[in-house]
Amino acid sequence: MTVHHETTALGVPANAASPEAYDFRRPTTLAREHARVLEMAFDTFARQWGTQLTAKVRVLSQVTSERVEILSYDEYAAGLPAVTGMVLFNVPNIGAKAVIQFPTPAALSWVGHMLGATGAMATPERKFTQIEQALLGRIMDDALDGLHYSLGTLLRSPMTPASIQYNSQFAQAAASADPMIVATFEMVVGDNVAPATVAIPAGALLPQLDPVGSAGSSAPPAALIRGQLAHVPVEVLLQLDSIPVKPAMVLNLAVGDVLNLGHPRHRPLNVTVGGHRLAQAAAGSSGSRLAGVIVSTEESKK
Template sequence: MTVHETTALGVPAKNASPEAYDFRRPTTLAREHARVLEMAFDTFARQWGTQLTAKVRVLSQVTSERVEILSYDEYAAGLPAVTGMVLFNIPKVEAKAVIQFPTAAALSWVGHMLGGTGQRVSPERKFTQIEQALLGRIMDDALDDLHYSLGTLLRAPMTPSSIQYNSQFAQAAASADPMIVATFEMVVGETVAPATVAIPSEALLPQLDPVGSAPSKTPPAELIRGQLAHVPVKVLLQLDDITVKPAMVLNLAVGDVLNLGHARHRPLNVTVGGRRLAHAAAGSSGSRLAGVIVSTEENNL
């Protein structure tokens, strides 16, 4: 199908070139899918920035800018001709994942790691063996952060494959293969550089697709009870409350005595959220005070 560019009023724009649309491949992410991925890559950005600060020993920050789905050809076309591309293998997926960044920026990171100023004095070029070894440590941390951030979205762990320097000849995937592409801004010291992470969509989308997930057979009420059972709550040991007039409260002074309605021999009230659930006698557990439950009450919560 051929799609023509239109104006805001829906009239075909003059001199607009038609653009082919392939209905077999989605060009946008579903809103709920995009939100999940954005949160995952935001987490990755924060983790990676922290790891870079520790490795490079200068203040570093990574910010996630956008997440989109592109064909590999579209992704590669948007990259500089000469750039650093670390390729990663994914089990049972032919296409490779990519972490991309300018080589000049990477060289400045290496300069910081070696005790230099990190100023970008070198042009875009290939890394030496020593530089590759140092960058390998940064990529190992980035890969760990990526696995942590994606969690169950990435079932199979990725492993490093190779480093490429030409975006047009890297061939991490077939031209039409859809890729989940996240774009970042990296600030390492005074160096600001763009970076991208591209992961084959077939490695992530199946975990995002609600149709592919088997519905739970457990009744919703049981699921809610199961979750509530693990929610922390405050348990209080209390005396019976008393009613006093505001004048007494306003005139309280050191040495005043309040007569409580709680008998001395009665156990304390065990309350949760203002509801009395049990009675407990004062006791001890080692060096700490404790409440020993002596009776419980029926409560229909």
């Protein structure tokens, strides 16, 4: 059997994909080193945001970072629903604004939980009332704090709230060709699942990412490793002493059962990292949040 391939006069297959023009003024992908740094930062932000939502709306919440990419603002806005919630933030020394975007029905369900509602809520697409904006503003304040903490030195100056928009095509947070670092998330709040995005002008982050891929450092490898490990996020737990429990007791647990803990009431809580106790802390507060006040430290032999 003979197979014939149709070609053009230049010898290119006729069914080949048409070439696309490349804009050398704007990269279309992130360098691997840059992408990895941003993915770690937004993973940290997602965990913090989920914890903050749980505390604010009093419903178990989880936020998962799905991907990080660089898009023009026009490409980013074109991928959003026509009607959606967009909270805009001013970025110092940058003309474009940052965006935290989420469906308005999801935000209204968060507000409903804050006001005592239970279960899933069927809410229509609509603008927020003044009371809803005030309650949502508290959630956004926490999200902004988490974003600043997660990005760390990548974001030189703190962002400030600007406005709330409801139409992705008319929000005009940036010029059409402005590059944006876009992180996509999945939010699970109680029984409700919703997508969300965070878009930050690339000009606010990329200059701080440039040194990531630089080579030729004269520092010893051990010093470079220690310097890198010093900035890796770790999970710190504040917990009671563990107790041994037999399987029979676990299988027969029922509402109202009491487990006797071996942790004395006067003893501080343990501060652990990776299962190793590093310090002890007394329960305290920092503003409106719970906190642990370190009262002693322990030298780890591992």
